[in-house]
Amino acid sequence: MSPGAGNGVLRAGDVISVQVFREADLSLDATPIAEDGTIALPLIGTIKAAGLTPAQLSQQVTQRLSKTYLVSPQVTVNLQQYASHLVSVEGAVEKPGVYPFAGEARLSSAVALAGGTSDVAKMKQVVIFRHDAQGQSVAVFDYSAVQAGTMIDPVLMPGDRVVVGLSGMTQAWQDLVKSLPALAIFTRL
Known part of the structure; x- marks a missing residue:
């Protein structure tokens, strides 16, 4: 799997991007997954990322944003770097x-x-x-x-x-x- 693909499981130390369509203030270009397996996102706060695929994490971020902040958010999570591999x-x-x-x-x-x-x-x-x-x-x-x-x-x-x-x-x-x-x-x- 190459960085950017969506099938591999994320691990602590991996660097990911989280893009919320048309919401630059809610997007992150490159953020490492913390040792405890979490990332911190604007408005949402801390969310578990390790153990999920980028697609699964994207779904979780989408669900959290749609509950209180945005109508039909479009979230894309991409693996930028395999720091843990x-x-x-x-x-x-x-x-x-x-x-x-x-x-x-x-x-x-x-x-x-x-x-x-x-x-x-x-x-x-x-x-x-x-x-x-x-x-x-x-x-x-x-x-x-x-x-x-x-x-x-x-x-x-x-x-x-x-x-x-x-x-x-x-x-x-x-x-x-x-x-x-x-x-x-x-x-x-």
Whole structure:
């Protein structure tokens, strides 16, 4: 998804625009979503934005404005910048680091952002660590199978940690990953 498209879920740190047709005083050109997931709008006040798509947020703003302030307001919400979409890539890659990515980026995109795998990469031991509301989970991927198209190329989530090979992990993590099959299934820890 590219910025401006309406299907991705908004997250804290993303920058959005809120345009109310013919109401410049009620519109915002670029406003970041606060850490608590809210934005502040003229007349309306604070409204929850994180967890909604731009279209859903547009509907909520429209409903609030139409209740007391405007007759048939036309509201458009656009995502301007994915500030929250970061992935860390480490281990046996050419340029380890933290990289921004677009909404539907995949594991192969993260590896490409990091300059590709190094000569010593253990291609069958590519791990994605993910932390969400339910806790920490991990999945092991055979990256050579991903490249060949015989294994799923997973969609990344903001905050994912990709480790190529085992060099970027402690011995305890290495032992755990070795015990998990490379089935592209996230396992809760």
